[in-house]
Amino acid sequence: MKIDQMHHVAYRCKDAKETVEWYGKMLNMDFILAIAEDKVPSTHEPDPYMHIFLDAGQGNVLAFFELPTKPEMGRDPNTPEWCQHIAYKVKDRATLIAFKEHLEANGVEVLGVTDHSLFHSIYFFDPNGHRCELACPDPEEEAMLARMDAVKWQMLEEWSQTKRAPKHAAWMHEKELAKS
Template structure:
């Protein structure tokens, strides 16, 4: 198989990521109050600009920090929203970065004070995460990087061999088993016995 040539352009980052929501105002208020996102703009149209189809919508945009934007569509004339029932709930999620483990714990306390069910922190070897659901049923992750440069370099080194082995066997390769060992050791210290 021929190796494709690199793309003849350079990406400048993610402009925005869009999800569907049940209620635009409720969603904006949740992300503003729970995560401190700034509501930056909204568009409401009766026709979809790209296709011309009649499908009234409210499109809201929230600043997620560092130039990243999270957007939502409320579609009142479409069937009620649902999730992909053939994919486990934990798979499709939005992961947002926090600066430190301390910030992760502060976020957890804040979210729990809002009566949200928060799972974690979960130790992933090179980062720790907490998980919760927004009012639309979307799973949200907050993650704090804790790995060393050597660990990130090693993951980069083994990523292609891991993917190649997975593609052939569909079984978890052992190239980065050390990640699980780090997480298991940390979890044993946190939860002895």
């Protein structure tokens, strides 16, 4: 038994139309489906909602719920903003830079490019306050992934025992840390 692929990932949004338009304009995602009901099918709870679906490429679907009868959206105050995010892969660094320029030209504040060794990323927020990441592979990604694969279980075990960052892969962020 094995999962075939992610069917969709769903988040809450403040405004369904604004969200569809923003993801279309900023990340070139197509609007592929809308479902609206007055009752939640799984729980039968009376609660009107708009459920929208966006094409995030290669069979990946990003979905949102607008819930007009619920209290205003918020964040988990115990989870840092940088932690919970949606990451999208782009082809290469040139595409990453083009997206960065496009987002900034449209008034979106962008953090990065951050060099994670395996990949390079930019970060920004959508109109709902969800943190997004665009990441492109490093040309040496395959070799670095093999290096990381060789130590993943040791790292997990050490973390499990100490709750301190194991140093097996400290090399990944040495360039970034040297900049600060």
